[in-house]
Amino acid sequence: MVFRVLDIAKRVHDHTWKLDPIIRSLLDTDFYKLMMLQMIWKMHRDVDATFTLINRTTSIRLAEEIDIGELRAQLDHARTVRLTKKEAIWLAGNSFYGRKQIFEPDFLAWLAEFRLPDYEIAQKDGQFELHFHGKWTDTTMWEIPALAIINELRSRAAMRGMGPFELDVLYARAKAKMWEKVERLKQLPGLSISDFGTRRRHSFLWQRWCVQALQEGIGEAFTGTSNVLLAMDNDLEAVGTNAHELPMVYAALAETDEGIARANYKVLEDWNRLYGGNLKIVLPDTFGTAAFLRHAPDWVADWTGFRPDSAPPIEGGERIIRWWQEQGRDPRDKILIFSDGLDVDTIINTYRHFEGRVRMAFGWGTNLTNDFVDCAPRRNDQLRAISLVCKVTEANGLPAVKLSDNPRKATGDPREIERYLRIFGSEERAEKPVYV
Amino acid sequence: MVFRVLDIAKRVHDHTWKLDPIIRSLLDTDFYKLMMLQMIWKMHRDVDATFTLINRTTSIRLAEEIDIGELRAQLDHARTVRLTKKEAIWLAGNSFYGRKQIFEPDFLAWLAEFRLPDYEIAQKDGQFELHFHGKWTDTTMWEIPALAIINELRSRAAMRGMGPFELDVLYARAKAKMWEKVERLKQLPGLSISDFGTRRRHSFLWQRWCVQALQEGIGEAFTGTSNVLLAMDNDLEAVGTNAHELPMVYAALAETDEGIARANYKVLEDWNRLYGGNLKIVLPDTFGTAAFLRHAPDWVADWTGFRPDSAPPIEGGERIIRWWQEQGRDPRDKILIFSDGLDVDTIINTYRHFEGRVRMAFGWGTNLTNDFVDCAPRRNDQLRAISLVCKVTEANGLPAVKLSDNPRKATGDPREIERYLRIFGSEERAEKPVYV
Numbered sequence: 019m020v021f022r023v024l025d026i027a028k029r030v031h032d033h034t035w036k037l038d039p040i041i042r043s044l045l046d047t048d049f050y051k052l053m054m055l056q057m058i059w060k061m062h063r064d065v066d067a068t069f070t071l072i073n074r075t076t077s078i079r080l081a082e083e084i085d086i087g088e089l090r091a092q093l094d095h096a097r098t099v100r101l102t103k104k105e106a107i108w109l110a111g112n113s114f115y116g117r118k119q120i121f122e123p124d125f126l127a128w129l130a131e132f133r134l135p136d137y138e139i140a141q142k143d144g145q146f147e148l149h150f151h152g153k154w155t156d157t158t159m160w161e162i163p164a165l166a167i168i169n170e171l172r173s174r175a176a177m178r179g180m181g182p183f184e185l186d187v188l189y190a191r192a193k194a195k196m197w198e199k200v201e202r203l204k205q206l207p208g209l210s211i212s213d214f215g216t217r218r219r220h221s222f223l224w225q226r227w228c229v230q231a232l233q234e235g236i237g238e239a240f241t242g243t244s245n246v247l248l249a250m251d252n253d254l255e256a257v258g259t260n261a262h263e264l265p266m267v268y269a270a271l272a273e274t275d276e277g278i279a280r281a282n283y284k285v286l287e288d289w290n291r292l293y294g295g296n297l298k299i300v301l302p303d304t305f306g307t308a309a310f311l312r313h314a315p316d317w318v319a320d321w322t323g324f325r326p327d328s329a330p331p332i333e334g335g336e337r338i339i340r341w342w343q344e345q346g347r348d349p350r351d352k353i354l355i356f357s358d359g360l361d362v363d364t365i366i367n368t369y370r371h372f373e374g375r376v377r378m379a380f381g382w383g384t385n386l387t388n389d390f391v392d393c394a395p396r397r398n399d400q401l402r403a404i405s406l407v408c409k410v411t412e413a414n415g416l417p418a419v420k421l422s423d424n425p426r427k428a429t430g431d432p433r434e435i436e437r438y439l440r441i442f443g444s445e446e447r448a449e450k451p452v453y454v
Numbered sequence: 455m456v457f458r459v460l461d462i463a464k465r466v467h468d469h470t471w472k473l474d475p476i477i478r479s480l481l482d483t484d485f486y487k488l489m490m491l492q493m494i495w496k497m498h499r500d501v502d503a504t505f506t507l508i509n510r511t512t513s514i515r516l517a518e519e520i521d522i523g524e525l526r527a528q529l530d531h532a533r534t535v536r537l538t539k540k541e542a543i544w545l546a547g548n549s550f551y552g553r554k555q556i557f558e559p560d561f562l563a564w565l566a567e568f569r570l571p572d573y574e575i576a577q578k579d580g581q582f583e584l585h586f587h588g589k590w591t592d593t594t595m596w597e598i599p600a601l602a603i604i605n606e607l608r609s610r611a612a613m614r615g616m617g618p619f620e621l622d623v624l625y626a627r628a629k630a631k632m633w634e635k636v637e638r639l640k641q642l643p644g645l646s647i648s649d650f651g652t653r654r655r656h657s658f659l660w661q662r663w664c665v666q667a668l669q670e671g672i673g674e675a676f677t678g679t680s681n682v683l684l685a686m687d688n689d690l691e692a693v694g695t696n697a698h699e700l701p702m703v704y705a706a707l708a709e710t711d712e713g714i715a716r717a718n719y720k721v722l723e724d725w726n727r728l729y730g731g732n733l734k735i736v737l738p739d740t741f742g743t744a745a746f747l748r749h750a751p752d753w754v755a756d757w758t759g760f761r762p763d764s765a766p767p768i769e770g771g772e773r774i775i776r777w778w779q780e781q782g783r784d785p786r787d788k789i790l791i792f793s794d795g796l797d798v799d800t801i802i803n804t805y806r807h808f809e810g811r812v813r814m815a816f817g818w819g820t821n822l823t824n825d826f827v828d829c830a831p832r833r834n835d836q837l838r839a840i841s842l843v844c845k846v847t848e849a850n851g852l853p854a855v856k857l858s859d860n861p862r863k864a865t866g867d868p869r870e871i872e873r874y875l876r877i878f879g880s881e882e883r884a885e886k887p888v889y890v
Contacts, residue, residue, distance in 0.1 A: 025461035183670045187633050193626030197831065234619045235831070395633065395671070 040163075040170045040222065041096040044132065045105050045246040047162040048216055049114070050258030052246065056125045057264075057292050058154050067154035067267055068412040069161060071146060071168070072429060074452055075404035079144030083400060084171045086141060092167045097134045106130050108250050115255075115296040134160055154413070158263065161408040165217040168406060169388065173220045176400030184395045191393040192220075196228055196386075199362045200235035206369050210379040211236065212257045213243035214357055215387030218403055218454060225387045229254070232386075241379065257381075259297050259325075260289060262420050263410045265304040270413040275441050278305075283315055298322045299355060305421045307334070309442035311341045319345035323353030323377070328423040330450065331356045331368040337446070339376060349376040357381035359454055361389075384454035405452045426452045476599075476606045476658065477532040480568065481541050481682040483598040484652055485550070486694035488682065492561045493700075493728050495591050503590035503703055504848040505597060507582060507604070508865060510888055511840035515580030519836060520607045522577060528603045533570045542566050544686050551732045570596055590849070594699065597844040601653040604842060605824065609656045612836030620831045627829040628656075632664055635798045636671035642805050646815040647672065648693045649679035650793055651823030654839055654890060661823045665690070668822075677815065693817070695733050695761075696725060698856050699846045701740040706849040711877050714741075719751055734758045735791060741857045743770070745878035747777045755781035759789030759813070764859040766886065767792045767804040773882070775812060785812040793817035795890050797825075820890035841888045862888045 058065070073080055106126055114120045121129075135156040140147045148164065150157040177185060203209060213232065219225040229248050232240040242255030249256035269281035282304060290298060298321040302310040307326065319342060326334030335356070339349045353376070356368055360382050372378055390401040409429045410418045419430030419438045426449055428435055494501070509516055542562055550556045557565075571592040576583045584600065586593040613621060639645060649668065655661040665684050668676040678691030685692035705717035718740060726734060734757040738746040743762065755778060762770030771792070775785045789812070792804055796818050808814055824839040845865045846854045855866030855874045861883055864871055 025464060028461060181670075183666060187629060187667070190626040190629030191633065193623060194630035197623050197627065230619060231623070234617075 037091055039095045040092050040167045043247045044099055044101050048244040048258050049246050049256040050260055054260050059125055065154040066414050067157050067410050069150040069157045069408050070411040071148035072407050072409055078404050081141040081146050082144050083175050093137055096163050101130050162217050164408050169218055170221045176398055187395045188393050192390055196231055200231055202362050203236050209239040210241045212241050212381050214381035214383040216245045218384040219387035228387050259299045262304045266410050266418040266420055267413040270416045270418040279441050300324045303328045303423045305442045306447055307423050308446040319347050325355040327358045328427050332371050353377040355379045361385040403454050405454055423447055424450045473527055475531045476528050476603045479683045480535055480537050484680040484694050485682050485692040486696055490696050495561055501590040502850050503593050503846050505586040505593045505844050506847040507584035508843050508845055514840050517577040517582050518580050519611050529573055532599045537566050598653050600844050605654055606657045612834055623831045624829050628826055632667055636667055638798050639672050645675040646677045648677050648817050650817035650819040652681045654820040655823035664823050695735045698740045702846050702854040702856055703849040706852045706854040715877050736760045739764045739859045741878045742883055743859050744882040755783050761791040763794045764863050768807050789813040791815045797821040839890050841890055859883055860886045
């Protein structure tokens with residue numbers, strides 16, 4: 019007879035647990051949040067900022083798919099999570115972007131006491147109204163966990179009606195699909211690709227699987243993950259620099275049209291003072307790339323690279339290259355980081371297009387960590403990723419705005435958007451569908 | 455903190471076990487073996503028969519892929535397996551082919567004491583020489599477990615160098631591939647398909663997964679499994695009737711040319727006396743279908759159906775239909791069971807070809823339970839199924855022969871094959887590649 023092992027304790031635990039927590043570590047967030055957090059903590063400690071959930075896929079009625087009680091339970095659990103000793107030691111001892119002690123001891127001491135602030139939630143017209151009010155240092159840290167929680171609760175809801183066999187087939191297909199992508203990417207010599215998929219992931223475990231698939235499958239070409247926890251646990255590079263929230267808050271606080279026009283460059287100056295080096299990556303599209311480039315001071319052309327984040331990659335990349343050339347710079351010394359709506363086809367086409375003309379890196383998000391299209395045995399549209407973001411909407415009570423190169427990605431009060439458009443103009447902005 | 459469950463006892467068991475047994479039940483065999491066994495036990499209890507392993511894929515040097523020590527350990531373990539009470543009760547109490555008590559109490563009492571007989575093994579030119587000598591009642595029962603053991607040991611050897619991640623991708627792809635097949639088969643209304651894949655399976659667990667995939671995926675169209683254990687455990691029909699070994703032994707024992715020519719019909723007479731009903735399925739190709747049909751007594755046309763097993767399905771099926779029509783029978787009252795080298799394309803094409811003209815059932819073997827082509831992350835030809843059989847080679851010391859409709863599937867001493875060809879002729883026999 020063969021000894022059949024069954025762990026009774028595990029079985030009992032499984033059927034008695036109250037909650038399967040989605041956020042189990044404060045490091046389960048994007049690295050750029052920590053980089054920005056240190057800057058906010060050093061330079062803008064007293065600023066208040068409100069972050070708000072925005073579901074750009076309005077056809078999906080989130081509050082009908084996800085139970086608000088479950089959502090509260092997950093948000094509440096995330097608020098109980100603290101930095102562990104091991105995590106603090108790793109942040110202090112690890113090198114990031116080749117630099118030791120990128121985080122100052124005082125900042126880490128403050129972070130050790132950090133907890134996520136309260137939230138405000140309601141339901142309206144089938145959507146959640148989810149706001150985070152408070153100090154910018156606190157509310158900024160909700161962006162990624164809030165998105166990860168909602169996306170994973172949505173996946174769980176989608177899979178609730180599925181039997182064990184259907185789930186098995188679902189994940190088998192998703193793995194097979196992911197591996198096809200890995201095999202195609204393996205063909206590109208000298209590729210640099212990172213995981214940027216935390217916020218839109220199907221689930222934490224699935225993101226971890228995808229990260230390990232890239233690690234195993236494309237080796238050196240896999241240059242890191244934006245997820246700090248996964249970077250720590252898998253000895254990977256943590257990657258990411260900064261986001262739209264910095265120019266958005268700077269502009270909101272500036273109040274005058276002139277101040278708004280200068281906000282983006284002021285961010286770069288502050289960033290440079292704090293970090294510099296490889297971390298000098300320009301995110302040009304907050305208020306439109308064309309306006310950004312037209313008024314950019316000379317020194318912006320000295321920065322390491324650009325991250326065009328809302329134009330199609332080839333068009334957006336060509337625009338930056340042209341500008342570098344106009345400024346007398348050689349694009350081959352520069353890097354373009356693509357991170358908007360990438361999938362394997364886009365990555366391959368973009369790579370082939372720019373090969374030899376500029377250095378490139380790809381920050382692969384939703385289609386890496388949440389591509390379950392056609393994977394369910396029975397059609398299940400709920401497993402399709404949606405375009406969900408968590409944006410700063412106010413700073414010290416003043417409205418915050420993002421224009422983007424794609425008007426569909428604009429956020430903010432319509433009248434404020436009008437005002438910003440008068441300041442920046444709308445040249446080269448073009449509507450594109452936003453899937454993810 | 456989240457409670458992490460680890461079963462220490464399981465971990466310890468896993469790293470201390472001596473053997474992961476492949477054959478854990480005497481019912482882990484094909485149903486037709488039990489049907490034939492009862493007939494052999496009733497009518498030919500004193501006949502000696504030798505079964506021999508034959509690797510038709512001679513390019514694969516089995517003895518270099520599989521360690522003879524491991525093979526012995528598995529064969530030895532299989533010899534320790536006995537019918538359990540639960541199994542005996544199920545065989546007695548279950549209905550097979552709509553008939554209660556198909557197995558007689560005396561036979562089941564004998565089977566309760568059954569153990570697999572000894573084996574004789576050697577290595578030569580990179581192949582195993584594996585023989586089972588003894589009573590036909592005993593040696594016949596080695597066919598399926600011997601093949602299942604060797605095929606699974608070969609899979610294990612193929613996967614030995616693979617890491618946990620590679621294995622994960624391998625099975626994910628195999629599952630995804632299998633599910634594509636399920637979805638294609640689902641399109642055919644009124645399909646009848648059974649699992650015939652025990653002997654060539656990748657592993658027991660994989661066969662079980664495939665069977666459950668069919669159960670879940672095509673529902674009513676999945677009419678059963680030849681594997682008795684899987685039928686019992688999953689409340690499926692156990693299917694299968696008889697095999698070439700019956701006419702082969704009958705012919706060997708007959709000795710005279712006339713006796714050899716009549717052997718096949720004699721088998722059918724005995725079979726009919728014992729079983730009848732839905733179990734009246736003719737296997738016509740042991741010594742060539744053309745000869746079989748030409749000399750068949752009238753009553754053969756009254757049988758329920760035919761299982762053409764070595765001609766291409768459409769050609770083989772048309773041949774039988776033509777014969778039924780010549781005999782004045784309506785093929786729509788008859789059934790054709792296809793079981794040779796099927797895959798989804800063959801099944802669909804055959805189904806479409808005969809739709810409405812004859813009833814059909816498909817016994818799906820190797821390509822159901824051992825299709826790992828292109829599933830490994832790194833190319834791994836060792837995972838490709840081979841054409842391995844275990845055939846009766848002698849009866850009471852006399853040579854046994856199979857001609858088949860495909861000369862490449864012929865077995866036996868070349869001089870004996872010559873003799874049989876003189877008796878039966880070789881019309882309509884045509885060489886086809888044998889993959890599985």
